Amino acid sequence: xxxxxxxxxxxxxxxxxxxxxxxxxxxxxxxxxxxxxxxxxxxxxxxxxxxxxxxxxxxxxxxxxxxxxxxxxxxxxxxxxxxxxxxxxxxxxxxxxxxxxxxxxxxxxxxxxxxxxxxxxxxx
Numbered sequence: 368x369x370x371x372x373x374x375x376x377x378x379x380x381x382x383x384x385x386x387x388x389x390x391x392x393x394x395x396x397x398x399x400x401x402x403x404x405x406x407x408x409x410x411x412x413x414x415x416x417x418x419x420x421x422x423x424x425x426x427x428x429x430x431x432x433x434x435x436x437x438x439x440x441x442x443x444x445x446x447x448x449x450x451x452x453x454x455x456x457x458x459x460x461x462x463x464x465x466x467x468x469x470x471x472x473x474x475x476x477x478x479x480x481x482x483x484x485x486x487x488x489x490x491x
Contacts, residue, residue, distance in 0.1 A: 369393040369480045371463045376485030379453055383489070387448040389463030389482060397421075397441040400466055403448045404475055405459035405487075412462070414473040416448060426471040431457075453489045460484040 375387040387403070402417040416437040418425045425437050436449040446463055464478035472478065 369396060369399060369465045371465060371480055371482035373461065373463050373482045373485040376461060376487045378488045378490065381453060381455055381489055381491050383453050384449070384451045385453065385487060387450065387461055387463075387485060387487070389446040389448075391444040391446070391465070393444075396444045396465075398467070399480075400468055400470065400472060401437075401439060401446045402464045402466070402472060402478060403437060403446075404462045404464060405457075406462065406484075407459045412475045413459075414475065415461070417471045417473065418446065419471060420469060424471060426473070428473075450487070453487075455489045455491045458487060458489050460486050 370392045372390045400419050403415040404412045406412040416427045418437045422439050434452045439446045462484045463482040465480040466472050466478040
């Protein structure tokens with residue numbers, strides 16, 4: 368089992384940057400593929416980025432490609448989402464998630480564990 372705790376959210380002006388962290392507990396963290404999702408009130412959870420177990424492959428939503436970078440450190444059991452050139456439409460609660468598969472996954476229903484979320488607000 369994996370427990371996930373996100374941090375690093377906050378308020379930033381458009382064009383600014385934030386670095387989200389996801390701290391994991393559990394001995395098998397390195398065997399999980401990881402993802403970041405985001406959600407605004409009244410909308411479904413939206414895929415943002417994913418990374419395979421060894422960091423060797425990543426995938427991004429078109430809306431964040433070129434601005435966001437996902438990475439992981441299995442030794443520290445953390446996943447990072449570096450967000451640059453932020454836009455007001457990036458405002459959402461951001462969630463870290465883990466799934467047991469060895470492949471990249473964009474479907475939120477396929478993820479097994481979720482953090483509690485961290486709020487990101489981008490002002491114009």
